[in-house]
Amino acid sequence: xxxxxxxxxxxxRRPVGPPQADDFRYTQTEIGAxxxxxxxxxxxxxxxxxxxxxxMNEGPSYVPPAGLREVMPGGAVSQVVESRYESLAxxxxxxxxxGWQEYSVSPGAHLRKLDPDVAPxxxxxxxxxxxxxxxxxxxxxIGQPAAGETLVVTAxxxxxxxxxxxxxxxxxxxxxxxxxxxxxxxxxxxxxxxxACVSYRQADFSDSLKEACPDGVDVxxxxxxxxxxxxxxxxxxxxxxxxxxxxxxYYNLTELxxxxxxxxxxxxxxxxxxxxxxxxxxxxxxxxxxxxLREMGSWVRDNRVRYREDIVDGLDNAVDAFTGLLQGRNFxxxxxxxxxxPTRG
Amino acid sequence: xxxxxxxxxxxxRRPVGPPQADDFRYTQTEIGAxxxxxxxxxxxxxxxxxxxxxxMNEGPSYVPPAGLREVMPGGAVSQVVESRYESLAxxxxxxxxxGWQEYSVSPGAHLRKLDPDVAPxxxxxxxxxxxxxxxxxxxxxIGQPAAGETLVVTAxxxxxxxxxxxxxxxxxxxxxxxxxxxxxxxxxxxxxxxxACVSYRQADFSDSLKEACPDGVDVxxxxxxxxxxxxxxxxxxxxxxxxxxxxxxYYNLTELxxxxxxxxxxxxxxxxxxxxxxxxxxxxxxxxxxxxLREMGSWVRDNRVRYREDIVDGLDNAVDAFTGLLQGRNFxxxxxxxxxxPTRG
Numbered sequence: 189x190x191x192x193x194x195x196x197x198x199x200x201r202r203p204v205g206p207p208q209a210d211d212f213r214y215t216q217t218e219i220g221a222x223x224x225x226x227x228x229x230x231x232x233x234x235x236x237x238x239x240x241x242x243x244m245n246e247g248p249s250y251v252p253p254a255g256l257r258e259v260m261p262g263g264a265v266s267q268v269v270e271s272r273y274e275s276l277a278x279x280x281x282x283x284x285x286x287g288w289q290e291y292s293v294s295p296g297a298h299l300r301k302l303d304p305d306v307a308p309x310x311x312x313x314x315x316x317x318x319x320x321x322x323x324x325x326x327x328x329x330i331g332q333p334a335a336g337e338t339l340v341v342t343a344x345x346x347x348x349x350x351x352x353x354x355x356x357x358x359x360x361x362x363x364x365x366x367x368x369x370x371x372x373x374x375x376x377x378x379x380x381x382x383x384a385c386v387s388y389r390q391a392d393f394s395d396s397l398k399e400a401c402p403d404g405v406d407v408x409x410x411x412x413x414x415x416x417x418x419x420x421x422x423x424x425x426x427x428x429x430x431x432x433x434x435x436x437x438y439y440n441l442t443e444l445x446x447x448x449x450x451x452x453x454x455x456x457x458x459x460x461x462x463x464x465x466x467x468x469x470x471x472x473x474x475x476x477x478x479x480x481l482r483e484m485g486s487w488v489r490d491n492r493v494r495y496r497e498d499i500v501d502g503l504d505n506a507v508d509a510f511t512g513l514l515q516g517r518n519f520x521x522x523x524x525x526x527x528x529x530p531t532r533g
Numbered sequence: 534x535x536x537x538x539x540x541x542x543x544x545x546r547r548p549v550g551p552p553q554a555d556d557f558r559y560t561q562t563e564i565g566a567x568x569x570x571x572x573x574x575x576x577x578x579x580x581x582x583x584x585x586x587x588x589m590n591e592g593p594s595y596v597p598p599a600g601l602r603e604v605m606p607g608g609a610v611s612q613v614v615e616s617r618y619e620s621l622a623x624x625x626x627x628x629x630x631x632g633w634q635e636y637s638v639s640p641g642a643h644l645r646k647l648d649p650d651v652a653p654x655x656x657x658x659x660x661x662x663x664x665x666x667x668x669x670x671x672x673x674x675i676g677q678p679a680a681g682e683t684l685v686v687t688a689x690x691x692x693x694x695x696x697x698x699x700x701x702x703x704x705x706x707x708x709x710x711x712x713x714x715x716x717x718x719x720x721x722x723x724x725x726x727x728x729a730c731v732s733y734r735q736a737d738f739s740d741s742l743k744e745a746c747p748d749g750v751d752v753x754x755x756x757x758x759x760x761x762x763x764x765x766x767x768x769x770x771x772x773x774x775x776x777x778x779x780x781x782x783y784y785n786l787t788e789l790x791x792x793x794x795x796x797x798x799x800x801x802x803x804x805x806x807x808x809x810x811x812x813x814x815x816x817x818x819x820x821x822x823x824x825x826l827r828e829m830g831s832w833v834r835d836n837r838v839r840y841r842e843d844i845v846d847g848l849d850n851a852v853d854a855f856t857g858l859l860q861g862r863n864f865x866x867x868x869x870x871x872x873x874x875p876t877r878g
Binding site: 249250410413414417426432433434435438441443444445446447448449450451452454455456458459460461462463464465466467468469472 | 594595755758759762771777778779780783786788789790791792793794795796797799800801803804805806807808809810811812813814817
């Protein structure tokens with residue numbers, strides 16, 4: 189059977205506030221010929237990540253925005269259907285930025301071959317992929333957690349935060365998570381081994397965080413912004429470090445609330461406490477990928493770093509899962525199973 | 534003639550907003566006996582610095598606040614009147630944190646002996662003192678300016694800013710100052726050799742700064758906060774650095790204006806641009822003092838780093854000069870000549 193049609197999700201219009209179903213369009217297209225050096229792949233898992241919301245906006249960022257009427261960009265794990273690239277063969281599994289679609293044709297050189305015997309192929313989008321590497325490199329380069337220090341991590345059960353916290357434990361830190369529910373907090377403590385976890389939805393959030401950090405905060409990993417940022421700000425120790433990785437609480441903002449200007453407080457704290465705050469994007473650090481795969485791979489094999497996946501079946505459900513991700517409805521790394529995973533029974 | 538009475542300025546109450554004359558008290562005290570290891574000094578120059586405003590407030594900071602009814606703290610250059618410390622003799626010049634007073638008795642070990650033949654003694658409070666070292670170390674550790682980069686410095690003609698900018702020129706940067714008047718801007722360009730200087734009081738400040746930085750901003754040295762911070766934020770290049778040294782525009786704030794929350798914009802810029810922002814206090818870096826004195830000393834001797842002093846005569850005028858300093862009324866390093874300088878004709 190020759191495959192001729194592809195279903196893809198394109199960006200129909202740029203969202204204002206939370207993305208709506210009408211911001212996306214399901215399109216059917218013909219699959220073109222596979223050119224020299226190219227590979228036709230069937231998507232198995234599509235990764236949904238908070239950064240995608242930023243790419244839906246117009247205007248400059250660290251990468252160009254997603255194009256209107258173009259396939260939504262994103263990382264995916266796929267299986268090769270037809271290859272005209274010498275290092276890949278039909279049946280191989282690969283990871284690549286092939287987008288929100290069932291099938292993709294792309295240069296083989298842009299794909300990374302996966303070995304399903306080393307780790308489940310889905311992990312190439314999570315703990316052994318971009319989110320895991322974000323945690324690994326960002327913590328090492330900016331957070332620099334030392335044994336005995338207190339590390340606070342936001343979005344604590346998410347794809348990045350869960351790895352940040354577990355590396356913190358490996359490094360000998362007291363690790364305190366911030367998450368969006370009691371259930372997530374229980375998971376962070378019982379499964380991930382965090383010392384404490386506080387829900388940002390509870391009324392006494394700021395006081396609870398303070399209680400959980402009796403020795404203050406040495407590393408504050410920022411995925412979220414907003415109330416978490418200000419709660420942590422008041423707890424920072426001298427020479428604290430803030431890896432600034434995301435700010436999911438702002439991504440759907442359409443209007444800025446009127447507030448007493450927080451800038452003096454922010455800058456005063458960072459100055460008086462001699463804090464180092466650094467924006468961080470993993471793409472700047474590709475040179476460390478092999479080292480990351482080696483060390484994180486061994487941690488995952490030894491069960492020192494655990495992961496949880498939130499798998500939704502069907503590309504039809506991608507938009508709904510994505511809007512849920514931006515509200516924290518997911519529990520673990522958000523994946524769409526676009527087609528059956530042949531490596532799982 | 535034996536000296537028995539001392540005039541000192543004490544903190545009478547903690548200011549609310551801009552310091553008032555009544556926040557200070559001129560007191561006459563007896564000078565006690567000089568103990569073993571101690572030195573009696575006559576103050577020649579008292580240094581006035583913006584950081585002193587912070588020390589007048591209650592509450593935690595990187596050093597304890599100034600005590601009520603105690604002598605206002607501050608650095609000064611003095612001449613030894615009587616010494617019971619073996620490394621200092623009557624007539625020697627010293628720098629120490631001896632406070633706002635005519636005479637001081639302090640441990641000789643707390644004083645640094647100055648050689649008036651190497652540099653004018655007043656420079657131990659400016660270009661060859663704490664402000665100069667702040668510029669030198671902060672730029673090296675955080676700013677890390679590279680040849681061809683653009684460095685923007687606030688309070689550009691002040692004790693710290695003027696040195697930051699001139700080191701930037703030595704390192705081969707395009708240096709753009711931000712200052713409070715046309716006259717200061719002229720001085721920054723004509724005397725200090727800055728490539729451009731913009732007054733934050735002009736109506737089109739933000740646009741003018743942009744025009745002065747056609748290649749964006751790689752290092753933004755923060756002494757001021759407020760409008761300068763936000764103007765620079767919009768111009769930052771990828772991987773820009775922000776040494777956060779002071780925020781004089783906030784020091785007298787009593788009420789925070791209601792504004793559309795700027796936090797998302799601040800954090801987004803720092804993340805997307807991968808900016809490193811670090812609070813910096815020179816006291817953490819005393820180990821580099823000898824290196825600083827050696828290198829800055831040679832730059833000053835070779836006229837590669839120039840300095841300007843704003844000297845006001847008489848301790849009686851210290852309070853007025855201090856309130857002026859917080860409004861930017863000074864032009865150059867603010868000093869009070871408490872007693873005649875025997876080294877100047």
